[in-house]
Amino acid sequence: MHNKELSFIYTIAHELKAPIITIEGFLNALLKDFSHELPGDAKEYLSYMDSAVRRLKAVINDLLNLSKSSPDDNKREKFPIKDIINDVIIRMRPIIKQKGIKINIHQGLPLVYGNKKQIELVMENLISNAIKYIGRNNPDPKVDIGAREIDDKKVIFIKDNGIGIDKKYQDKVFDIFERTPAGKKESEGTGIGLFIVKNIIEGHGGKIWVESCKRGGSTFYIYLPEREEDGSIKDSDS
Ligand code: ADP
Numbered sequence: 302m303h304n305k306e307l308s309f310i311y312t313i314a315h316e317l318k319a320p321i322i323t324i325e326g327f328l329n330a331l332l333k334d335f336s337h338e339l340p341g342d343a344k345e346y347l348s349y350m351d352s353a354v355r356r357l358k359a360v361i362n363d364l365l366n367l368s369k370s371s372p373d374d375n376k377r378e379k380f381p382i383k384d385i386i387n388d389v390i391i392r393m394r395p396i397i398k399q400k401g402i403k404i405n406i407h408q409g410l411p412l413v414y415g416n417k418k419q420i421e422l423v424m425e426n427l428i429s430n431a432i433k434y435i436g437r438n439n440p441d442p443k444v445d446i447g448a449r450e451i452d453d454k455k456v457i458f459i460k461d462n463g464i465g466i467d468k469k470y471q472d473k474v475f476d477i478f479e480r481t482p483a484g485k486k487e488s489e490g491t492g493i494g495l496f497i498v499k500n501i502i503e504g505h506g507g508k509i510w511v512e513s514c515k516r517g518g519s520t521f522y523i524y525l526p527e528r529e530e531d532g533s534i535k536d537s538d539s
Contacts, residue, residue, distance in 0.1 A: 302500050304371050311368035314361050321361060325354050356489065363493035366422060370500045376416055377505075379528065382457060383410040385421045386446055389428050400442060402435055407447025411455045414528040419501045424459075426494040427521050431461035433488045434519070439463065454524055462518040471511055475499045483515070 328351055336344065383406070390397070390404055397404060413420065428444070435442045445460040466474060470481045478492040502509045506526045513519035 307368045307371050310364055314364035314368065317361050321354060321357055328354060360491050363491045367493060367497050370419060370497050370504065377414060378417060379412050379414045380417055381410065382413045385424050386410065389424050393429065393432060396432055400432060400435060402432060402442040402444055405443065405445045407445065410448050410457065413525050415505050415525055423498045423501050426498050427459045430494060431459055431463065434484060435461055435463040457523045458520050460518065460520040465515050465517045466511060466513040466519050467515045471513060
């Protein structure tokens with residue numbers, strides 16, 4: 302996605318934020334101050350409005366994140382991807398614990414070259430998806446994060462044993478607002494996360510893809526090119 306489009310998205314999302322916060326504020330005030338005067342039906346309607354407002358806020362928040370995924374953001378450096386993964390896992394510890402998920406971080410995770418904040422957003426999205434779509438009745442929920450060589454290239458993977466993605470949706474899930482039917486049943490999402498992830502990875506000259514099948518878990522692979530001695534980025538061999 303181009304910078305112009307991203308800054309347009311930023312402007313719109315930013316404009317929408319203030320009125321939504323006002324609506325949310327008055328909705329909460331209504332519920333708090335007048336709850337005892339309202340009939341049951343009115344309270345029910347307000348709770349529907351409340352969940353719609355929460356959804357809008359989530360979409361606006363993700364659109365703001367999307368606007369930060371500009372490929373021209375050139376603050377790039379070399380850093381161990383493991384550090385970012387550890388930070389993300391620490392932040393997600395409560396939900397990991399609540400769902401009883403075993404997280405296995407493998408040895409051999411590489412140094413990567415990129416914009417640390419953006420790569421962190423990538424890891425946050427992929428790991429939170431692995432957790433979100435692990436499946437309610439999964440008897441042994443597990444997420445593996447590691448690296449392996451594919452065609453002489455070091456590729457990072459995030460593998461879960463969750464609900465999986467039907468073959469026919471595997472390319473679509475990277476498009477904006479696309480969610481699988483199984484995913485919709487599992488959790489409230491916006492369908493923006495993987496679009497952000499793809500935009501960032503491709504902005505770094507890299508690649509992302511998924512291998513999965515329905516109910517068979519999903520493995521997301523990321524390839525990020527290394528930096529050449531002269532400062533240019535190695536081609537992703539596309
Ligand atoms: P969302 O906010 O809905 O999670 P994403 O763009 O991150 O949006 O993902 C798009 C859709 O892809 C999800 O709604 C879900 O249907 C599917 N999906 C993403 N990650 C996984 C996963 N690890 N396992 C199963 N389905 C997934």
